[in-house]
Amino acid sequence: MEKPTEHFWQIRLNDLKKELETNNFEVFLAEDGAAAKKIVMENIIPAIQPKSISWGGSLTFFATGLYEALTNRADMEILDTQDKTISPEQAYERRRQSLLVDLFIAGTNAVTEAGQLVNLDMVGNRIGGLTFGPKNVVVLVGRNKIVCDLKEAIFRIKNYAAPTNAIRLDKKTPCTKTAYCEECSSPDRICNTWTITEKSFPKGRVRVVLINESLGL
Helix, strand or coil: CCCCCHHHHHHHHEEEEEEEHHHCEEEEEEEEEEHHHHHHHHHHHHHCCCCEEECCCHHHHHHCCCCHHHCCCCCEEEEEECCCCHHHHHHHHHHHHHHHEEEEEEEEEECCCCCCCCECCCCCCCHHHEEEEECCCEEEEHHHHHHHCCHHHHHHHHHHHHHHHHHHCCCCCCCHHHHHCCCCCCCCCCCCEEEEECCCCCCEEEEEEEEEECCCC
């Protein structure tokens, strides 16, 4: 068979799509980050017509080009929680305000083959927006986030995603030196609140865009 890798990922993503839909998520398949951006801009946003949009800190979100596309929109209120020109206090307040927008966009640390979204946050605004508050949520998921089950999801997050993010953010935590979770008590600890989203409630409130590309951590 030609292109076995492509065929492999098509099967995995189609199977995951079915599981997520069984769990009341609305699911879209995108061939790459550019296609994911197009789905959000041309399908999801016109369908829900949000008057306000915000997002959590997601490398996948930035990689798709959605950040640039949305921050230039003048037809809706944009709460940019990643704006580097404002003070930390202002950024924190925007994160609080983002929990009441019409559309909240985020990534996920892991998604199980049973269609569960698994996340671990430092501040909690990302998982807060995912679980309650915003009227609509879009979760962007690179294929590298797919894991077999909850056990593998937790291991992936604690021993890859979290240490790598701590290194990226220049946090003073033991994992930045060992590359493994040390269950630390550092003031810079980014592993504070877990959430497992087993189903979307109400049905379709959370839309998942599965991307056939490795994106984010």
